[in-house]
Amino acid sequence: MGVPDAAGRFGRFGGRYLPEALMPAAKAVEAEFREAWADAAFTAEYRRLLATYVGRPTPLTECSRLSEAVGVRVLLKREDLAHTGSHKINNVLGQALLARRMGKRKLIAETGAGQHGVATATAAALLGLDCTVYMGHTDVRRQAVNVFRMELLGAEVVPVTSANGVGTLKEATNGALRAWVNETEDAHYCVGSTMGPHPYPWMVREFQRVIGDEARAQCAELLPTALPDVVVACVGGGSNAAGTFAGFVDTPVRLVGVEAAGGSAVGKGKLGVLHGFMSHFLQDDDSQVLEAESISAGLDYPGVGPEHVHLAESGRAHYTSVTDEQALRALKLVTRTEGILPALESAHALAWVVDAAATGELAAGSTVLVTLSGRGDKDIQQIKEHLG
Amino acid sequence: MNVVERRLRDAPGRLLIPYVMAGVVPDWLDLVRGAAEAGADAIEIGLPFSDPMLDGPTVQRAAALSAGRGGRPRALLDELAGLDVDVPLVVMTYANVAMTLTPERGVGGFLDHLASVGVRGVIVPDLPLEESAEYRARAAEVGVAAVLLAAPSCDDDRCREIARASAGFVYCMSSMRITGERADLATTARETARRVKGMTGLPVVTGFGISTVEHAVEACADADGVVIGSVLMRMLVDGAPVADVVAEVAEFRRALSSVGG
Ligand SMILES: Cc1ncc(COP(=O)(O)O)c(C=O)c1O
Numbered sequence: 001m002g003v004p005d006a007a008g009r010f011g012r013f014g015g016r017y018l019p020e021a022l023m024p025a026a027k028a029v030e031a032e033f034r035e036a037w038a039d040a041a042f043t044a045e046y047r048r049l050l051a052t053y054v055g056r057p058t059p060l061t062e063c064s065r066l067s068e069a070v071g072v073r074v075l076l077k078r079e080d081l082a083h084t085g086s087h088k089i090n091n092v093l094g095q096a097l098l099a100r101r102m103g104k105r106k107l108i109a110e111t112g113a114g115q116h117g118v119a120t121a122t123a124a125a126l127l128g129l130d131c132t133v134y135m136g137h138t139d140v141r142r143q144a145v146n147v148f149r150m151e152l153l154g155a156e157v158v159p160v161t162s163a164n165g166v167g168t169l170k171e172a173t174n175g176a177l178r179a180w181v182n183e184t185e186d187a188h189y190c191v192g193s194t195m196g197p198h199p200y201p202w203m204v205r206e207f208q209r210v211i212g213d214e215a216r217a218q219c220a221e222l223l224p225t226a227l228p229d230v231v232v233a234c235v236g237g238g239s240n241a242a243g244t245f246a247g248f249v250d251t252p253v254r255l256v257g258v259e260a261a262g263g264s265a266v267g268k269g270k271l272g273v274l275h276g277f278m279s280h281f282l283q284d285d286d287s288q289v290l291e292a293e294s295i296s297a298g299l300d301y302p303g304v305g306p307e308h309v310h311l312a313e314s315g316r317a318h319y320t321s322v323t324d325e326q327a328l329r330a331l332k333l334v335t336r337t338e339g340i341l342p343a344l345e346s347a348h349a350l351a352w353v354v355d356a357a358a359t360g361e362l363a364a365g366s367t368v369l370v371t372l373s374g375r376g377d378k379d380i381q382q383i384k385e386h387l388g
Numbered sequence: 389m390n391v392v393e394r395r396l397r398d399a400p401g402r403l404l405i406p407y408v409m410a411g412v413v414p415d416w417l418d419l420v421r422g423a424a425e426a427g428a429d430a431i432e433i434g435l436p437f438s439d440p441m442l443d444g445p446t447v448q449r450a451a452a453l454s455a456g457r458g459g460r461p462r463a464l465l466d467e468l469a470g471l472d473v474d475v476p477l478v479v480m481t482y483a484n485v486a487m488t489l490t491p492e493r494g495v496g497g498f499l500d501h502l503a504s505v506g507v508r509g510v511i512v513p514d515l516p517l518e519e520s521a522e523y524r525a526r527a528a529e530v531g532v533a534a535v536l537l538a539a540p541s542c543d544d545d546r547c548r549e550i551a552r553a554s555a556g557f558v559y560c561m562s563s564m565r566i567t568g569e570r571a572d573l574a575t576t577a578r579e580t581a582r583r584v585k586g587m588t589g590l591p592v593v594t595g596f597g598i599s600t601v602e603h604a605v606e607a608c609a610d611a612d613g614v615v616i617g618s619v620l621m622r623m624l625v626d627g628a629p630v631a632d633v634v635a636e637v638a639e640f641r642r643a644l645s646s647v648g649g
Pocket residue numbers: 086087088112113114115116192193194234235236237238239240241297298299343345346373374375
């Protein structure tokens with residue numbers, strides 16, 4: 001998973017499909033990131049925050065009871081233990097430091113379930129920046145607690161209503177992009193996943209690669225073979241998966257990305273352009289982008305990061321999908337066998353492992369590393385509605 | 389020289405380019421005809437897209453109305469085929485529509501389709517310079533003017549490149565704001581138009597947020613003309629008959645006729 005080409009492309013995918021109004025801002029982000037990522041003082045400050053604020057490295061947990069139940073050896077990379085409860089903070093802190101370096105006084109962000117919004121509000125509070133989070137009007141209603149959490153952190157939450165949208169992550173991203181046009185001088189747009197115009201898919205992956213790099217080192221210590229057989233992560237926009245895969249892409253390890261069945265852009269999407277990048281998107285025959293449908297708000301996005309489509313096309317990674325029911329079943333199993341409540345998003349990755357072990361797609365006794373991207377506390381209400 | 393540029397150059401006064409979302413009302417083609425008769429120099433035709441990144445609430449609602457009535461880009465374009473209006477039509481839509489209107493054929497198929505229904509110009513705001521080389525080349529081949537946008541945030545070098553690559557006219561964003569009506573014309577409107585005017589022989593047209601005849605007159609102190617969109621679409625969305633909207637276009641025409649130079 002190298003650097004994208006000069007046009008910001010991974011193979012055919014990616015690029016920078018922005019109105020001219022936003023081109024200077026996106027180019028400035030790219031220039032600043034290139035410089036900062038090569039600057040030892042910047043990366044040292046970023047590492048310091050990851051260690052002392054986020055609590056990194058996150059542990060690798062050997063799951064003996066789960067492993068016994070499913071017949072493969074399961075290791076969990078515990079992003080649920082990162083501050084704010086998911087991997088989102090890794091990316092946000094990197095971008096918040098970058099924003100400060102650029103002299104911006106404000107962060108703007110889109111959010112679905114609110115995890116990225118909460119992480120952004122947190123980083124803004126830490127660095128003394130203003131923060132506005134755009135959230136689809138449906139999600140504002142569904143995720144009232146996270147809305148309050150963001151407000152408590154000092155952020156303003158703006159519900160995005162649209163004439164035709166149902167008001168989830170796609171609409172929130174439209175809202176954030178429109179706001180960015182208005183605020184390019186003062187604000188940095190802190191994109192929440194490996195999506196958006198160049199350099200975001202690349203930059204967000206670089207800020208998330210700490211997941212994969214740590215896991216690689218932890219596997220080397222734990223496993224006689226140094227590597228697991230398979231590495232698995234859930235894929236919404238694709239940031240936790242991209243960060244995880246980045247640590248293993250140069251090895252023979254099998255890489256598996258798991259999408260939600262109702263948001264399977266790699267699997268069912270068609271080539272298109274949305275939110276500044278070329279990728280696969282769920283869309284109808286009349287060029288209209290469709291809404292994704294998943295129990296998990298974090299996977300409720302009709303597109304996917306460009307690098308994933310490229311990895312799929314090149315055959316280096318494989319993508320599959322699981323249903324809401326599969327995810328809920330796996331969530332219950334992991335909770336009962338390990339005492340770990342995964343986020344609904346992460347439960348998709350676990351569900352694939354459970355079911356692939358049962359069908360023999362995963363050989364008995366193989367070692368599987370799963371990125372547990374977040375904790376499930378945010379989803380309690382919804383889980384109760386389905387399982388309670 | 390393409391038809392759009394020739395027609396705009398030949399026009400005697402300041403240029404008036406009304407925007408009409410295709411399919412927004414059942415009789416939208418009457419609005420296109422009426423606007424042409426009321427003195428429009430070209431007409432911008434919007435094609436509905438689910439995620440219009442540069443559009444404010446009014447144009448979003450117009451797009452949703454069109455989509456809700458079954459308006460689909462390809463069928464709407466086909467409705468233009470038989471239309472005999474004497475001004476060039478310039479289609480505005482987003483990159484996803486341009487790329488996927490004819491699956492497997494990409495932007496080339498889209499441009500062929502525009503040419504085949506008699507459309508003379510095209511605006512795709514999310515195809516900036518770096519992403520539009522093939523699109524611009526194909527547009528030139530089929531005789532459709534690919535109009536590029538310049539924004540207040542673009543520095544002089546960027547504006548110069550945009551002006552050089554644009555065809556038909558250069559479309560200047562009046563401010564760093566998405567489309568929609570506003571109380572005042574931003575100070576950036578005249579600045580940007582003046583900057584771009586000094587760099588190109590192409591007509592320079594200012595759009596976004598031109599909400600009143602006063603704004604239009606003020607913008608035309610530097611620009612060769614204006615695009616008016618939200619003000620017209622708001623009337624339709626609120627239920628005004630097409631005749632009233634045509635009358636509004638005529639108001640703008642009258643006001644612009646007073647601008648000299
Ligand atoms: C816990 C968790 N996992 C995964 C995701 C999906 O995002 P990505 O695919 O970028 O990792 C989210 C998004 O909100 C999330 O909150």
